[in-house]
Amino acid sequence: MTNQPRAEYPRPQFVRDSWINLNGEWEFEFDDDRVGSKEKWHLGNRKLYKTIQVPFAFQSKLSGIGSNEFHDVVWYRRDLTLPDDFQNKRILLHFGAVDYEASVWVNGVLVAKHEGGHTPFHADITDALQAGTNKLVVKAVDYSKDVTLPRGKQYWHTDSASIFYTRTTGIWQTVWMEAVSNDGYLDKVKITPDIDEKQVEFQFFIQGSDSNAKQQMKVEISFNGELVSEDTYGMRSSSGARKIRLNDFNDHGLGAWWTPEHPNLYDVTFTLLVDNKAVDVVTSYFGMRKVSIEDGKLCLNNRPYFLKMVLDQGYFPDGNLTPPSDEAIKEDVELTKAMGFNGARKHQKLEDPRFLYWCDKLGLVVWSEAANAYEYTEKYVSRFTNEWIASIDRDYNHPSIIAWVPLNESWGVPNIQIDKLQQQHALTMYHLTKSLDPMRPVVSNDGWELVKTDLFTIHDYEWREGVLEERYSSSDKAVHAMPANRRLFVEGFPYEGQPILVTEFGGIAYKKSEWEGWGYSGADNDEDFEKKLRAVIRPLLNSGVVQGYCYTQLTDVEQEINGLLTYDRKPKIPVEIIKAINDRK
Numbered sequence: 001m002t003n004q005p006r007a008e009y010p011r012p013q014f015v016r017d018s019w020i021n022l023n024g025e026w027e028f029e030f031d032d033d034r035v036g037s038k039e040k041w042h043l044g045n046r047k048l049y050k051t052i053q054v055p056f057a058f059q060s061k062l063s064g065i066g067s068n069e070f071h072d073v074v075w076y077r078r079d080l081t082l083p084d085d086f087q088n089k090r091i092l093l094h095f096g097a098v099d100y101e102a103s104v105w106v107n108g109v110l111v112a113k114h115e116g117g118h119t120p121f122h123a124d125i126t127d128a129l130q131a132g133t134n135k136l137v138v139k140a141v142d143y144s145k146d147v148t149l150p151r152g153k154q155y156w157h158t159d160s161a162s163i164f165y166t167r168t169t170g171i172w173q174t175v176w177m178e179a180v181s182n183d184g185y186l187d188k189v190k191i192t193p194d195i196d197e198k199q200v201e202f203q204f205f206i207q208g209s210d211s212n213a214k215q216q217m218k219v220e221i222s223f224n225g226e227l228v229s230e231d232t233y234g235m236r237s238s239s240g241a242r243k244i245r246l247n248d249f250n251d252h253g254l255g256a257w258w259t260p261e262h263p264n265l266y267d268v269t270f271t272l273l274v275d276n277k278a279v280d281v282v283t284s285y286f287g288m289r290k291v292s293i294e295d296g297k298l299c300l301n302n303r304p305y306f307l308k309m310v311l312d313q314g315y316f317p318d319g320n321l322t323p324p325s326d327e328a329i330k331e332d333v334e335l336t337k338a339m340g341f342n343g344a345r346k347h348q349k350l351e352d353p354r355f356l357y358w359c360d361k362l363g364l365v366v367w368s369e370a371a372n373a374y375e376y377t378e379k380y381v382s383r384f385t386n387e388w389i390a391s392i393d394r395d396y397n398h399p400s401i402i403a404w405v406p407l408n409e410s411w412g413v414p415n416i417q418i419d420k421l422q423q424q425h426a427l428t429m430y431h432l433t434k435s436l437d438p439m440r441p442v443v444s445n446d447g448w449e450l451v452k453t454d455l456f457t458i459h460d461y462e463w464r465e466g467v468l469e470e471r472y473s474s475s476d477k478a479v480h481a482m483p484a485n486r487r488l489f490v491e492g493f494p495y496e497g498q499p500i501l502v503t504e505f506g507g508i509a510y511k512k513s514e515w516e517g518w519g520y521s522g523a524d525n526d527e528d529f530e531k532k533l534r535a536v537i538r539p540l541l542n543s544g545v546v547q548g549y550c551y552t553q554l555t556d557v558e559q560e561i562n563g564l565l566t567y568d569r570k571p572k573i574p575v576e577i578i579k580a581i582n583d584r585k
Contacts, residue, residue, distance in 0.1 A: 094176050117151070370388050374414075404442045407445040537582065
């Protein structure tokens with residue numbers, strides 16, 4: 001295969017040395033008549049007559065196809081040849097994300113079926129492999145016009161419009177393989193920091209080991225290259241937990257707590273030993289940090305922390321949902337920080353793990369938000385719940401994530417104000433999230449019509465400075481406002497003193513490229529844009545009631561020109577000016 005785009009390691013918080021990237025050119029074909037299964041394309045004997053650059057969806061330019069037409073059944077095919085160091089090992093095949101349903105065959109053997117357009121899956125393909133060349137086939141099925149599907153910003157019409165963008169069908173995150181030992185391997189580690197007790201807890205999950213064998217887990221933790229803890233202990237089953245005390249930090253700015261200003265990370269190496277032999281080595285990292293709400297204040301590491309976030313849609317001009325490169329991901333984080341923001345609200349998208357890696361490493365807090373459906377059905381509930389559980393499982397360990405947002409603006413629950421079923425669904429998502437992760441706050445329905453929630457979040461695109469000053473002069477005025485002509489809380493779930501944040505505002509349209517589009521208000525030139533930015537940000541900084549904000553938005557996206565950057569990531573005014581505004585200067 002030629003040309004392997006997106007060749008960086010795809011799972012940076014759980015790294016093994018023995019792996020192969022499968023991105024690049026694959027055979028590809030649309031199956032509009034749905035004959036592929038009947039004609040047994042999954043056997044891999046039939047050539048597919050188009051080519052595509054994986055991991056880019058066919059709707060994107062970088063895929064080499066770039067079509068907006070509806071093709072809801074697509075097939076992929078490529079050959080696999082294992083390198084020498086993969087021999088006599090178990091082989092795991094990974095998919096970062098396939099939208100929406102995926103079936104995977106190796107040499108005609110079905111090795112995986114998966115539902116969920118944003119979540120990863122993998123399969124042990126060892127028993128399906130043969131000597132020499134192997135045939136890998138993937139069938140992806142999308143439901144482009146189904147508005148009950150968890151879809152995020154993907155539009156169900158041919159062309160983008162309003163707040164909706166180009167669809168994504170099929171593979172859109174990295175495909176890769178890794179080799180693990182036949183004697184057992186580490187499937188997952190759940191990492192929970194506790195700065196109050198000065199300790200970190202590791203929960204280990206092992207696959208493929210002999211229950212009669214002697215199992216041990218060795219944990220080595222280092223900071224800035226210096227070993228701070230080393231521990232080896234027995235594992236009597238396929239799972240276990242260990243708490244390790246860390247004594248090398250304190251609360252005087254001298255220690256190793258993680259913040260956006262000081263993104264301190266510990267490195268950790270996990271070694272699985274079976275009968276005293278090292279059979280698996282995984283490297284990872286973690287951050288010691290705490291998110292809490294104390295006396296109505298949102299706190300980071302036990303101190304009030306004012307959030308200055310930007311709404312980030314995670315779309316790119318040529319890749320759509322798929323970033324063109326790891327450098328492009330890093331650049332978005334660097335530009336966000338350069339403009340004086342300390343966080344990003346990823347909007348309607350479970351972002352590539354590489355984005356979270358750079359947020360962890362460079363220092364940017366993240367609100368992780370699900371890709372929502374648009375209408376409510378029982379089938380939607382099942383699909384969405386399963387995908388949300390998988391999302392939390394994938395990203396639990398990232399220190400940058402400080403809040404979970406399962407629902408946004410009543411998407412998927414449009415009648416939540418009066419429909420008890422939809423209210424119960426939102427409540428369920430809140431409590432389900434808390435049951436999976438008790439250490440982060442949860443927003444039940446970001447923007448308006450909130451049920452039980454840890455943070456009281458408001459979407460407000462008012463552009464007049466005086467109106468914003470008055471509206472956010474007291475908690476009572478803020479929570480009883482109706483900036484989108486929507487009640488901010490559902491009847492029966494009144495405001496209970498939660499921290500108040502304005503998590504969408506601004507959206508000032510300013511045309512600085514060839515793109516035509518719209519925004520929530522407009523600016524005529526650089527000076528006018530700066531003036532209007534100050535007019536919407538200043539009242540929130542000075543409020544005394546508002547504990548954080550999220551400006552709409554980081555970049556222009558397709559028909560929207562309300563970004564601080566153009567779609568190709570060029571600042572509309574100098575980033576230093578935007579930083580000065582965020583810094584009250």
